[in-house]
Amino acid sequence: METNADYTKPLDLTEIRGQIDALDNELAALFVRRMALCAEVAAYKKQTAKAVRDASRENAIVARLTDGLSEKDAKAVDALYRTIFEISRASQQELLAGDVKNSALYEELKNAMAHKTAFPETPTVACQGVEGAYSSLACRKLFKQPEILYFKDFEGVFRSVESGLCRYGVLPFENSIHGSVTEVYDRLSSGRVKVAASVKLPIHHALLAAKGTSLDDITEIYSHKQAIGQCSDFLTAHRHIKVNICENTAVAAKRVSESGRRDIAALSSEACAALYGLDILGRDLQNSDVNYTMFYCITKDLEIVGEVDKAAFMFNVPNRTGSLADVLGRFAAYGINLIKIESKPICGKDFEFMFYAEADCKGLDEPLVRLLCELSESLEVFHLIGAYKELAPEDTQAAKAVKA
Numbered sequence: 001m002e003t004n005a006d007y008t009k010p011l012d013l014t015e016i017r018g019q020i021d022a023l024d025n026e027l028a029a030l031f032v033r034r035m036a037l038c039a040e041v042a043a044y045k046k047q048t049a050k051a052v053r054d055a056s057r058e059n060a061i062v063a064r065l066t067d068g069l070s071e072k073d074a075k076a077v078d079a080l081y082r083t084i085f086e087i088s089r090a091s092q093q094e095l096l097a098g099d100v101k102n103s104a105l106y107e108e109l110k111n112a113m114a115h116k117t118a119f120p121e122t123p124t125v126a127c128q129g130v131e132g133a134y135s136s137l138a139c140r141k142l143f144k145q146p147e148i149l150y151f152k153d154f155e156g157v158f159r160s161v162e163s164g165l166c167r168y169g170v171l172p173f174e175n176s177i178h179g180s181v182t183e184v185y186d187r188l189s190s191g192r193v194k195v196a197a198s199v200k201l202p203i204h205h206a207l208l209a210a211k212g213t214s215l216d217d218i219t220e221i222y223s224h225k226q227a228i229g230q231c232s233d234f235l236t237a238h239r240h241i242k243v244n245i246c247e248n249t250a251v252a253a254k255r256v257s258e259s260g261r262r263d264i265a266a267l268s269s270e271a272c273a274a275l276y277g278l279d280i281l282g283r284d285l286q287n288s289d290v291n292y293t294m295f296y297c298i299t300k301d302l303e304i305v306g307e308v309d310k311a312a313f314m315f316n317v318p319n320r321t322g323s324l325a326d327v328l329g330r331f332a333a334y335g336i337n338l339i340k341i342e343s344k345p346i347c348g349k350d351f352e353f354m355f356y357a358e359a360d361c362k363g364l365d366e367p368l369v370r371l372l373c374e375l376s377e378s379l380e381v382f383h384l385i386g387a388y389k390e391l392a393p394e395d396t397q398a399a400k401a402v403k404a
Helices: 013-048 055-066 071-097 104-114 134-142 154-163 182-188 225-230 232-236 249-259 270-275 323-334 366-378 397-403
Strands: 124-128 147-151 168-175 194-202 206-209 220-223 242-245 264-268 279-282 292-299 310-316 337-345 353-360 381-391
Touching: 013 071, 055 071, 071 323, 071 366, 104 366, 104 381, 124 134, 124 154, 134 147, 134 168, 134 194, 134 249, 134 292, 147 154, 154 168, 154 182, 154 292, 168 182, 168 225, 182 292, 182 337, 206 249, 206 270, 220 225, 220 249, 225 232, 225 242, 225 264, 249 264, 249 270, 264 270, 270 279, 310 366, 323 337, 323 366, 366 381
Parallel strands: 124 147, 124 168, 194 381, 220 242, 220 264
Antiparallel strands: 168 292, 194 292, 206 264, 206 279, 310 353, 310 381, 337 353
């Protein structure tokens, strides 16, 4: 009787997992030994003032380890060791950083935490536009009875805060449909103001016109470019209507009201209809019902208001392979979750970029403070934009007043 020479013993999952566990134990022990040697490398680099990253050395290791492997295995080994290199670099950076308590940012954070406060009820606050602007609505969500000073443009808001004319300023930063407000983003990159809080508002655009006007009468529409972008579907469906950009949605409504004309309209908030005596020709004209704008409350100096759940910062990195990965790897090594990163061209530079990032946090704990201070010392440009709480609708002054 013939037997099957190719017969193999049935697979036993428990036995296979046991072999994997044994290998994992060896790998973990070897990894710990490798990290200990990396600490010795860091000490050498500190003595000799050598850079942490040695790309040629990393590439040589990967080339040696993948030589002779199949393409599939080579890719897996490459990915594994690139991760190991990131962890190693982050560890070396931490060992080389020294005492962050000597950094200027540490002193700034320490001082702000020592004077942790709550928002005053009746501060002087700068907003762009006129009464009825979305910024003023956000302002009243943050403060109980603010004294609002209106400025023609965003620059006026920034200057009023920097000069001390207003303690706070409220500005739109990002919309869920149309993206970042470029002028505000660019101005924040100077690092001359800080963010004390953020509040997210649902945005509903309406078409406003003089009383007795119909949509068929309209030949021109006025609004801010963000609102125009958010309502692009509606405007595309009415291509015959000329679109004009103005400083602010509330400014647009006021202009329509004061013009006496019955052939122009404004994309603005419904609140502006009552405020400026206009009819509503259409409601919810934004491209999506899920339309939110994030507003920042800015201050001249760093203020910690309430419990911090987010830290925002801007930085740039050298234009070389792996420089951004080095920075991001350090957040992973510290166990800090980056929830946003965005690049923007630096004005006046030849395709050089500033990066804006946000980290999720529960207070200013030691790992976060340490890493922020390390980055402020090691990067050519690093600005802490703010450590603040993102306020939900139920946290705002308006909601508290309703509950009371």
